[in-house]
Amino acid sequence: MPDYDFCITGAGCAGLSLLVRILSTPPLQKKKILLVDSHTKKDNDRTWCFWEKGEGYFENLVHRRWSSLQFHDGHQSRLLDTAPYIYKMIRGIDFYTYCFRFIQQFDNVVHLHGKVESLHSDAACTCAVIDGRKITAGRIFNSIPSPAPAAGRHWLLLQHFRGWVIRSLRPVFTPQQGTIMDFRTTQQYGTSFFYVLPHSPTEALVECTFFTDSLLPDMTYTHLLTRYISKVLRITDYVILEREEGVIPMSTATYPHSQHRIHHIGAAAGLTKPSTGYTFKNIQRDCAAIVRSLANNNEPSRKHTSPRFRLYDRIMLNVLVTKKLSGQHLFSSLFTHTHPADLLAFLDETSTPSQDWRIIRSLPKAPFLRAMLGELFQPGPGYIPVRPSRDPLPTHTVCSEE
Ligand SMILES: Cc1cc2nc3c(=O)[nH]c(=O)nc-3n(C[C@H](O)[C@H](O)[C@H](O)COP(=O)(O)OP(=O)(O)OC[C@H]3O[C@@H](n4cnc5c(N)ncnc54)[C@H](O)[C@@H]3O)c2cc1C
Known part of the structure; x- marks a missing residue:
């Protein structure tokens, strides 16, 4: 008998979302579960x-x-009514x-503070090594991303x-109205x-974002944030209440969802939408x-992104990485020439083919046609070559034997 029915590695967005749902589902809520994370998760880290x-x-x-969300491309602005969606x-x-708090009510769940060093699954055993100790499940x-480069x-x-939640001395924000891209x-x-993203007339999260291939020195983010707040928002007297920073890899690599009885979840399963x-x-x-699927005693069933949306993401990243079109021009075409509901459905991968067509029509033809032909027929020169993952497995990489 394994030590636990389920082991959830990583108590972030995916690990906790899964555990709360499992514990809310009667056929599953008595399962013996281990949740492990190396972090205490006591900060507002995102x-x-x-x-x-x-x-x-x-x-x-x-x-x-x-x-409603504002879009500014530098030359023109547009106020988008997000209905039927809410941001x-x-x-x-x-x-x-x-x-x-929710998990604490269940004494069949053990919450461990520890570092996951490796995972292993084969026909005989599925196990995790946590701070040198082996547990079976x-x-x-698993929501811990592998540090090995994607194959x-x-x-x-x-x-x-980088973002700051700021409080201005004067009321300057319209609380119902965010700015999605400026x-x-x-x-x-x-x-x-x-x-x-305003919280009140005086408070807002102001964040500067880049889609590039490398990070910038700390000073640059600070300089750009300070400049934007004073010159564009015209706020001179404010205090910084909170800070946020992060890096999200936007990648068209494909990740395995499952390796034997190890099921990857969250960003580790490639659930980040590559183009956004x-x-x-x-x-x-x-x-x-x-x-x-677990409640029906089935293998975890996962929805893969459809080939159609995979292709759209590859085309978008092709255009951005190879600079066939600037991001400013690309997003300006999307946000100023389309209906917001079509665009939000498209980015959410729930659009109909006719909505897709309305989006595609709004984009500059030549760069997108070249990118599309590149994606369909020449998967070569434009691609970033990445080593196949034969590297020695770092400490917490997942390994599995079929
Ligand atoms: C600052 C920030 C803001 C974001 N904002 C948005 C947003 O607005 N909208 C959106 O859709 N997405 C956003 N994302 C992207 C994505 O939604 C988040 O990264 C999300 O948290 C991913 O969930 P996850 O469970 O896959 O990973 P995480 O939430 O990062 O959870 C992984 C967990 O694994 C733990 N861990 C890592 N290594 C080990 C180890 N060796 N042993 C034990 N535990 C370990 C970590 O402590 C962490 O708790 C944001 C990402 C960041 C970084």
Whole structure:
């Protein structure tokens, strides 16, 4: 008998979303489960934004909602009505606190603070080594990304950002109105924009974001944030209440969902949308599907991104990485020439072929046609060559034997 029915490695967005759903599902809620993370998750280390129609699974945790979003490309501005979608924000700390409180009610769950060093699964045994100690489990749900480079040829851009929650002395923000992209900033480092998500007339998260192949010195982010707040938002007297920073790899690499009885979840399963970096909603959809199949005693069933949306992502990244078109020009075409509901459905991978066609029509023809032909017929020169993952496995890489 394994020590646990399930072991969940990583208590971040995916690990906790899955565990809360498992514990809320009667046929599964008595399973013996180990949750392990090397971090205590007591900080507000990130905020998750996403859009959806109506209410979502973690609706009670939504911190702010916006029903209209501004887009500025430097020459023109557009106010987008997001209906039927609502743009929402969940603060990491609220999510962690809620999930840990919920989990505490179940004495069949062990929450361990420890470092996962390796995972292993074969016909005989599925196990994790945590701080040098081996535990066995019926299944492992792993959200710890492998540090080994992804195999195969793919595009990779880094989405890196720094943000401040600021409080202005004067009321300057319209709370119902966010700014999803503001290109009124230098493009000298590559695709670069700001977003502004107001919490009240005096408070907002202001974040500068880049889609480039390398990070920038600390000073640059600080300089650009300070400049944007004073010159574009015209706020002179403010205090910084919170800081956020992060890097999200935007990659068209494919990741295995399962290796024997190790099932990857979250960003480790490649659930980050390559062309936008949004991941939260994909994680929720995936966790819901896993729990549904487990409750029916089936192997975890996962939805793979359809070939159509994979191709769109590859074309978008091809255009951005090879600079066939600047990010400013690309997003300006998308945000100023399309209906917001079509665009949000398209980016959410729920659009119909006719919505897709309306989006495609809005884009400059030549660069996208060249990128599409490259993706369909010449998977070669334009691709970033990446070593196949034959590297020695670093300490917490997942290995499996079929
Ligand atoms: C700052 C930031 C902001 C983001 N904002 C958005 C957003 O607005 N919208 C959106 O859709 N996506 C966003 N993302 C992307 C994505 O949604 C998040 O990264 C999300 O947290 C991914 O969930 P996850 O469970 O896969 O990974 P994580 O939430 O990162 O969880 C992985 C967990 O594994 C633990 N861990 C790592 N190594 C080990 C080890 N060896 N042993 C034990 N534990 C380990 C970590 O401590 C962590 O708790 C953001 C990402 C960042 C970094």
